[in-house]
Amino acid sequence: MSIQFKTIKQLGKMLNNKEISHVELIQETFSLIKKNNHLNAFVTLNEQESLKKAEILDKSPSSSSLAGIPIAQKDLFCTKDLRTTCGSNMLSNFIPPYSATVIENLENAGCISVGKTNMDEFAMGSSNETSFYGNVQNPWGLNLVPGGSSGGSAAAVAAGIVPAASGTDTGGSIRQPASLCGITGLKPTYGRISRWGMIAFASSLDQAGPMARTAEDCALLLNEMCSHDEKDTTSLDEKIPDFTKNINSSIEGLKIGLVKEFDLSKLDTDVVKVFEESKKHYESLGAKFVEVSLPNISLSVPTYYVVAPAECSSNLSRFDGVKFGKRCENPKDLEELYIKTRSEGFGDEVKRRILIGSYVLSAGFYDAYYKKAQQVRRLIKNDFDSAFKNVDVIMSPTTRGAAFEAGSKGDDPIQMYLEDLFTIPANLAGLPAMSIPNGMIEKKPIGLQLIGNFLDESTLLRAAHNYQITTDWHLKTPEVMS
């Protein structure tokens, strides 16, 4: 029986009923990875170690919740003794001596990390075109981008190779590729999942999360990924609910906010049509729509492009060629070692963001840019706080359109930055948000975004699950190698 396109829940059942052994499941996974090598979704494979773990599970069955489930890990999470590149030449030889807390959590729950997925370099990009390891192919069409930065994770799940993958989301890097690849992705509340062992891009925005075929699988993964971690000072010490518990409860009476300031008339009519149909569907499930106003929302993208580069320029200063990663050949002195290593190790987009960051943080400009952006960030957060007094979730399209062709955004960075128009606000405010497939445009999938109140992933998952048990957009699959 094929394992392709199966959910975690389905694979768990197959393993329990002995329809497939753990070793067979892992062997089949690697066979799918290799047959779909042209997608370039993986940077490093973990085949021997994965088979070893599967053999152990076949010999002594485990009662762990995700025992034997293959998962692809974004190459941004440190994995002990397994190369971690973050999509960069800078870390092309980096083998971490420890694993990220979230990787440990998933592996302790029984997941088998089959490989590391391709991504935009240091998670800076929205199309996976900035990776040092080459573009990722969206399984839905030749030359289409998978989105980014978690593009390899999204492509691997969309092609049915693995039921789930980890991702990270700083400005939309889980939700935008989920939308463009037709899968389900969740960015939890900032602080829900430990950032320890995640290679930092913008520390006040970065958050890890699950990418899978269904909201139900995302809930299963989230149950294991969250933990309070003393090693991360921003890790939340809040009660972690069972995210699967109320997922089946009705959404009768759920109040869904529609943002007055999101001008959908500027989008393609197809995108608007898909969105309107989702509204009708939610109405048929008993949800009520309420208009909410987020007056400062239009300043989200400019705010982000001050805050994120500022934090990036500071975080990426650790890549100096001294302690880990690449070092240039024959530097004549220490300064040349730094400059040559960094100039050779980073790609253009990363350099661009470091430069913007250094500029907005430099003496004389700090107040005008960085402080100003942080003040606007508060206004945006205040807008959400007021809106959530009247609604349970806020709904919008995830992206401005379906997947675009590689190279089609030209070399104007701002055009690419605007890709994240709908997703960035949730990162600025630290709110949970997810993307679920809700339609097709010219045979390409597109997603619907649901933003939740602080710590209220449960309501998001319930709203998404109710949608998925009454629609089949998340069940559509591309034609890939089987």
Add this chain to the structure above:
Amino acid sequence: MDKKTVATIAYLSRLSLNEKNEDKITDDLENIIKFVDQLNAAETDNIEPLASPLEKTAKTRPDKITAENRKEIFLERSPKSNEDYFLVPRVVE
């Protein structure tokens, strides 16, 4: 944004730009800065800056050593080291 400013921030960032991409980077930065200048439209008098969505004081823990000393493995996986130190080109002659 002129070439001199770009050269200064490149040096602050310890990055060297080659002549080929210097013009392009200067243009890009100019455009990005113009783009973020939209922030000037916001009225932010007396608004406290928000540095993180969690406005909580970081939790403290007892000052006890919890991590084991793994000097050897960190040194072994660095670009250049001896048994005690990371090695870099000589700084003091």
